[in-house]
Amino acid sequence: MTAQPGAKANPSQPASPVGTTDVKTAQVLVGDSWANPATTKGVGNAIHESAQAEPVVASETRDIEGIQWQRPIGRRILKLFDPTDSVPGVEFEGRIGETISAAADGVVVYSGHGLGAMGEVTMVKSSDSFIVAYALTGTRLTHEGQKVSRGDPIARVRELPNQHAGFIFQIRFNGNPVDPLKYLPSSENIGAQ
Incomplete structure (x- = not known):
């Protein structure tokens, strides 16, 4: 159940369970209230003004497949996986400057801005079959060849073209994007922070 505008967050109930997030009605926390960014002018700025760079990470x-997966940030998902998107993945909510953490152990195989629609992107190879991409991020905190452990800082959140702060999280299995929610732990205990 998604909190309505003006409602207070209830830590015992997530604001938007992963399986029921509706992009058209996604709610974002603005101060102590919930707002719909699609219909509320200035919401994006209110989110950014109160931003803190402290990571919100799920433990x-x-x-799955011999890899320990965790969510890269303990925030809501604003857009679910759609294989037809220019960057197929899930869009996580964030706050500008907030830390994005490695979802799994691996080696950074790409860190740069040369992959078109992916913008600033870090790609981590977690096995011969899995590559994880953190796309449309702000400052990258890793370099190619660097070993990372689950939970290590990967990049910082920035404002996306849709004027929400967040990033795109993608998992590739044998080179093909797959729905990350099939690999990440449930978000039942992770509401919007």
Whole structure:
């Protein structure tokens, strides 16, 4: 159940369970209230003004294909996976400057801005079959060849072209983008922060 504008966050109930997020009605926390960014002018700026660079990371993990996965940030998902998107993945909410953490152990195989629609992107190879991409990020905090462990800082959140602060999280299996929610732990205990 998504909180309505003006409602207070209830830590025991997530604001928007992953399976029921509707991009058209996604709610964002503005101060102590919830607002719909699609219909509320100035919401984006209100989010950024109150931003803190402290990471909000989930410690819950899920073991799939021999890899321990965790969410890269303990925030809501604003847009679910759509294989037809220019950058297929899930869009996580964030606050400008907030830390994005490695979702799994691996080696950074790309860190740059040369992959078109992906913008600033960091790609981490977690196995022969899995590459994880953190796209449309702000400052990158890793370099190619660097080993990272689950939970290590990867990049910072920035404002996306849709005027929300966040980033695109993508998992590739054998080179093909797949729905990251099939690998990440449940968000039942992770509401909007």
